Amino acid sequence: MDAILAQIEANAGNAAGIGEAGLDFQDCKTNEERERQTASFKKSNRACKRTEQTSRCAR
Known part of the structure; x- marks a missing residue:
């Protein structure tokens, strides 16, 4: 899971949301x-x- 999250974070600028x-x-x-x-x-x-x-994160 940590490796997947690191990949997501590294590419977050290319995404509309997680x-x-x-x-x-x-x-x-x-x-x-x-x-x-x-x-x-x-x-x-x-x-x-x-x-x-944050607009798409659980609160």
């Missing part, structure tokens, strides 16, 4: 899976904010 991200616990069977998904969501949202795509 794609949709959200939480979907339907297929998460354990708290660990939910926590991992939540951590990934937070990382992607921080990347969005760092690239000044």
Whole structure:
């Protein structure tokens, strides 16, 4: 995930926004899976904010 986010951030000037991200616990069977998904969501949202795509970031 970190490598993908780094690539997104490096190319953010060429993008209109960072794609949709959200939480979907339907297929998460354990708290660990939910926590991992939540951590990934937070990382992607921080990347969005760092690239000044704030109008399209979760608030």
